[in-house]
Amino acid sequence: xxxxxxxxxxxxxxxYGEDVYVCLIGEKSGVFWAVAKRARKxxxxxxxxxxxxxxxxxxxxxxxxxxxxxxxxxxxxxxxYNIKTSFEKLLCTWFGIELVMAFSFSPDxxxxxxxxxxxxxxxxxxxxxxxxxxxxxxxxxxxxxGFSSESEIKRENMGNxxxxxxxxxxxxxxxxxxxxxxxxxxxxxxxxxxxxxINAL
Numbered sequence: 001x002x003x004x005x006x007x008x009x010x011x012x013x014x015x016y017g018e019d020v021y022v023c024l025i026g027e028k029s030g031v032f033w034a035v036a037k038r039a040r041k042x043x044x045x046x047x048x049x050x051x052x053x054x055x056x057x058x059x060x061x062x063x064x065x066x067x068x069x070x071x072x073x074x075x076x077x078x079x080x081y082n083i084k085t086s087f088e089k090l091l092c093t094w095f096g097i098e099l100v101m102a103f104s105f106s107p108d109x110x111x112x113x114x115x116x117x118x119x120x121x122x123x124x125x126x127x128x129x130x131x132x133x134x135x136x137x138x139x140x141x142x143x144x145x146g147f148s149s150e151s152e153i154k155r156e157n158m159g160n161x162x163x164x165x166x167x168x169x170x171x172x173x174x175x176x177x178x179x180x181x182x183x184x185x186x187x188x189x190x191x192x193x194x195x196x197x198i199n200a201l
Contacts, residue, residue, distance in 0.1 A: 002072060005029060007058040008113055010097050012050050014040070022050050022071055024058060025100060030107040034060055034069040049074045053083070053093055053117050082121040089120050091186050092134045096120075098183040099138060103145055103176060112140060128162070131190050135165045142169070147176050166191055 007024040010031070015021045020039035025031045039046045049056060059073040083089045096116050100109055116137040123129055142148045156168055170184045 002059055002061045004057060004059050006077070006110075007056055008110065008117070009050055009052045009054045009056060010101050011052060020046070020050060023101060024056075025104065025110050025113060026058065026107065027110045028107055030109065031101060031104050032069060034058070034071040036071040036074075039071075046074060048079070049076045051079070052097055054079050055114065055117075080117055080121040083117070086125060088125070088127050088130050088190060089123070091190060092120050092130045093117055095134055095183055095186045096137055098181070099141055099173075102173075102181060103141065103147065105145060108144060109141060112137065112144065127190060127193065131162055131187065134187065134190075135162060135169065138169050139165070142172060142176075148172060162191055 005026045005028050007026040011023040013021050018038045018041040020036045023033050055078040057075040061070040061072050083093050100113050166187045174180045
């Protein structure tokens with residue numbers, strides 16, 4: 001049986017032989033892994049399509065005798081080219097993708113991630129703006145997945161301080177995951193670079 005849905009490419013890794021394993025978040029299915037058979041050889045089918053954070057129309061086959069999902073075909077909808085013109089935008093997008101891979105269980109997060117990536121792609125280049133959009137996305141994801149609530153976040157009284165938000169998100173992620181994840185350092189680095197740039201003026 002083959003089903004089709006819009007999906008965002010979150011990650012990929014090489015499999016056996018010429019296969020490629022792809023992590024996707026689908027509009028209906030949420031986060032899942034699928035294998036693109038002979039993808040490293042069959043460049044005509046998958047050339048430049050399976051690179052994060054591409055938005056694709058994915059044709060997925062379920063088999064009767066295995067739980068493995070097969071990515072039969074992918075049609076490219078958007079590669080979000082503008083993200084790749086800015087190192088800061090790439091970092092923010094990577095942070096959002098890693099957060100979704102670590103903590104997303106709901107298909108609803110597809111739309112949130114799509115809007116976040118699209119917003120980052122079309123956003124002005126100011127680092128402060130990119131950080132704020134990334135923080136808001138992170139807080140919304142943590143609330144949506146049930147790891148916190150709006151009332152709890154308000155009780156923390158973070159106000160508009162990006163530093164306090166970063167510290168709270170870092171602590172919350174550590175509580176959720178059991179350890180500090182490497183990608184949390186992205187936000188800390190962006191914030192430090194922003195402060196350095198402001199002080200250099």
